[in-house]
Amino acid sequence: MLTAAVSRVWSGVAQKPASRVLVASCNLSKDATFEIKKCDLYRLEEGPPDTTVLTREDGLKYYRMMQTIRRMELRADQLYKQKFIRGFCHLCDGQEACCVGLEAGINPTDHVITSYRAHGLCYTRGLSVRSILAELTGRKGGCAKGKGGSMHMYAKNFYGGNGIVGAQGPLGAGIALACKYKGENEVCLTLYGDGAANQGQIAEAYNMAALWKLPCVFICENNLYGMGTSAERAAASTDYYKRGNFIPGLRVDGMDVLCVREATRFAADYCRSEKGPIVMELLTYRYHGHSMSDPGVSYRTRQEIQSVRSKSDPIMLLKNRMVDSKLATIEEFKEIDVEVRKEIDDAVHFATTDPEPALEELGHHIYCDNPPFEVRGTSQWIKFKSLP
Amino acid sequence: MAAVSGLMRRPLEQVTVRDAINQGMDEELERDEKVFLLGEEVAQYDGAYKVSRGLWKKYGDKRIIDTPISEMGFAGIAVGAAMAGLRPICEFMTFNFSMQAIDQVINSAAKTYYMSGGLQPVPIVFRGPNGASAGVAAQHSQCFAAWYGHCPGLKVVSPWNSEDAKGLIKSAIRDNNPVVVLENELMYGVPFELPSEAQSKDFLIPIGKAKIERQGTHITVVAHSRPVGHCLEAATVLSKEGIECEVINMRTIRPMDIETIEASVMKTNHLVTVEGGWPQFGVGAEVCARIMEGPAFNFLDAPAVRVTGADVPMPYAKILEDNSIPQVKDIIFAIKKTLNI
Numbered sequence: 001m002l003t004a005a006v007s008r009v010w011s012g013v014a015q016k017p018a019s020r021v022l023v024a025s026c027n028l029s030k031d032a033t034f035e036i037k038k039c040d041l042y043r044l045e046e047g048p049p050d051t052t053v054l055t056r057e058d059g060l061k062y063y064r065m066m067q068t069i070r071r072m073e074l075r076a077d078q079l080y081k082q083k084f085i086r087g088f089c090h091l092c093d094g095q096e097a098c099c100v101g102l103e104a105g106i107n108p109t110d111h112v113i114t115s116y117r118a119h120g121l122c123y124t125r126g127l128s129v130r131s132i133l134a135e136l137t138g139r140k141g142g143c144a145k146g147k148g149g150s151m152h153m154y155a156k157n158f159y160g161g162n163g164i165v166g167a168q169g170p171l172g173a174g175i176a177l178a179c180k181y182k183g184e185n186e187v188c189l190t191l192y193g194d195g196a197a198n199q200g201q202i203a204e205a206y207n208m209a210a211l212w213k214l215p216c217v218f219i220c221e222n223n224l225y226g227m228g229t230s231a232e233r234a235a236a237s238t239d240y241y242k243r244g245n246f247i248p249g250l251r252v253d254g255m256d257v258l259c260v261r262e263a264t265r266f267a268a269d270y271c272r273s274e275k276g277p278i279v280m281e282l283l284t285y286r287y288h289g290h291s292m293s294d295p296g297v298s299y300r301t302r303q304e305i306q307s308v309r310s311k312s313d314p315i316m317l318l319k320n321r322m323v324d325s326k327l328a329t330i331e332e333f334k335e336i337d338v339e340v341r342k343e344i345d346d347a348v349h350f351a352t353t354d355p356e357p358a359l360e361e362l363g364h365h366i367y368c369d370n371p372p373f374e375v376r377g378t379s380q381w382i383k384f385k386s387l388p
Numbered sequence: 389m390a391a392v393s394g395l396m397r398r399p400l401e402q403v404t405v406r407d408a409i410n411q412g413m414d415e416e417l418e419r420d421e422k423v424f425l426l427g428e429e430v431a432q433y434d435g436a437y438k439v440s441r442g443l444w445k446k447y448g449d450k451r452i453i454d455t456p457i458s459e460m461g462f463a464g465i466a467v468g469a470a471m472a473g474l475r476p477i478c479e480f481m482t483f484n485f486s487m488q489a490i491d492q493v494i495n496s497a498a499k500t501y502y503m504s505g506g507l508q509p510v511p512i513v514f515r516g517p518n519g520a521s522a523g524v525a526a527q528h529s530q531c532f533a534a535w536y537g538h539c540p541g542l543k544v545v546s547p548w549n550s551e552d553a554k555g556l557i558k559s560a561i562r563d564n565n566p567v568v569v570l571e572n573e574l575m576y577g578v579p580f581e582l583p584s585e586a587q588s589k590d591f592l593i594p595i596g597k598a599k600i601e602r603q604g605t606h607i608t609v610v611a612h613s614r615p616v617g618h619c620l621e622a623a624t625v626l627s628k629e630g631i632e633c634e635v636i637n638m639r640t641i642r643p644m645d646i647e648t649i650e651a652s653v654m655k656t657n658h659l660v661t662v663e664g665g666w667p668q669f670g671v672g673a674e675v676c677a678r679i680m681e682g683p684a685f686n687f688l689d690a691p692a693v694r695v696t697g698a699d700v701p702m703p704y705a706k707i708l709e710d711n712s713i714p715q716v717k718d719i720i721f722a723i724k725k726t727l728n729i
Contacts, residue, residue, distance in 0.1 A: 174468020
């Protein structure tokens, strides 16, 4: 199942010439075993394993994916400052281990839904960097044809991108209901932040998911701040993995892609065995502020940000592990960086040169499977044709 | 020949609006196993207003689901299930409670197909009783036709009689878009003759098409839901005085069939709209605005007039409540005023 996910993500990416791969890998291991941090458990006798095997192939893939997301988000920052991207832009740099680790722990046939901080998951769920950046810049080549923007990007088995904090909680439980209804052993990962964890509708979703034993993995991405409010100032209990009350939970090191992978596998297996929902808290960190309009330093110190960057950066952690255990060389990572940079450059070029959607399309996509009709514009004389 | 064809036709049934909705849901549940119903008391209680009577017994826990009292949660769950390919019917015990869930209806359901550039349809039905009941007071009597009718991406229907109820619920369930079905609690127990076509399992009433319930020449009277019946009563009274009203049953709030109303106004030269909801920013206001913008304006011999609920939260005392909703006498009065009689 993982190889299927691998090949899907790889398909858009340049392959290394065969000879260099041979030379590079002759002194290197095929795989290595790593110890990973034990998860804090709630209402669970056992948790994910505390060691895991990482193959060279998987490691390089995770590195490439995380680096791609990192570079994509940093370029989005630039594009926003250059006014190519407008409105809201919530970046996830620092949190790459979460989206890459989650994807590594599930199948492409499983389902994922998240909040507005979605660009990383858009990529891991199969959207190309081109289609993501072009959606951010509002072009017709964007994955939502420029109609959605940063917060409303969709893909197969990926339900956005949701702008209303917490709304994705019940939506995800509903997707899980559909999984159970159809009986094909699929699960739904339902992500929300530490801020959203205080939404009443999350508690409603917990209740119904537990009552009906829905295969829903509730995942709280705790990056310690809900916009400008630290977790301690917003929550009477910041043990988000326990907030499901009657639902078992685990707290995971969200900066370690292998930890996230193992925890996700564990959680997904739990749901697949029809035990009902489970809550996973990923302890992670965002380098940027809440969005591009928040510098992110009025409620936290630059030292804190720098400290996380130097000690816990997910990309650095993976790279160091792989180099230290001879799974790959520094040069190989540099080559990947070069390839990633090229992919991002190409995507940025596309996103800044592709035309905007045609004005005639303003009225399209109101209704699905509907005969064409007319949509009113800003006055009674201005009409737009609406095609489904 | 006529006698023979009379024998071949099935007799017209008297079916209450409640049973018509029940039949419609039953037929669609049978036809497509992706259809399911969820809401408070819909299963083991047979429905708070008995609209879903017998369905849980027939289809079981998987397809007829009792929810906790968590509107925002279960509406969101229903929308998510629709996004993932099922066809939920989400019942609000009354539409007053839908206000708790309105974000899921508008932001998660209505807008998603558009925001996704046509990638993510949401084939869901939200249904339940709307508007005033009897003596249930302010928090349980609001009409949401204007609120939901305001939003692009939604379809909003408002059945009056049993034929409407059955045909529209079936169309709503088969529609791949979010459809809000505004029923009326006071109409649930009212029986109507169901025409023979309506007895077919594929009987559908198209969403977006109004029906002329009564032809007339002097004035166009437009209404939706229960007031349609009051308009027909008013028309019967006025007919004795020589005034012939053309009564139009809107059936759909959004997309509104303004063409049928325009054609009628161009014939009668007078317009009265009737609704249970509040006057400001209401359904009647929209009808009037559109008539002004279209060809029918030049055919009006008098300003269009609206009959609506009173502009107050619904009071409890009977005399106050009776005067807060449009009655037959109010409709007659408005028609005569418009005709300057």
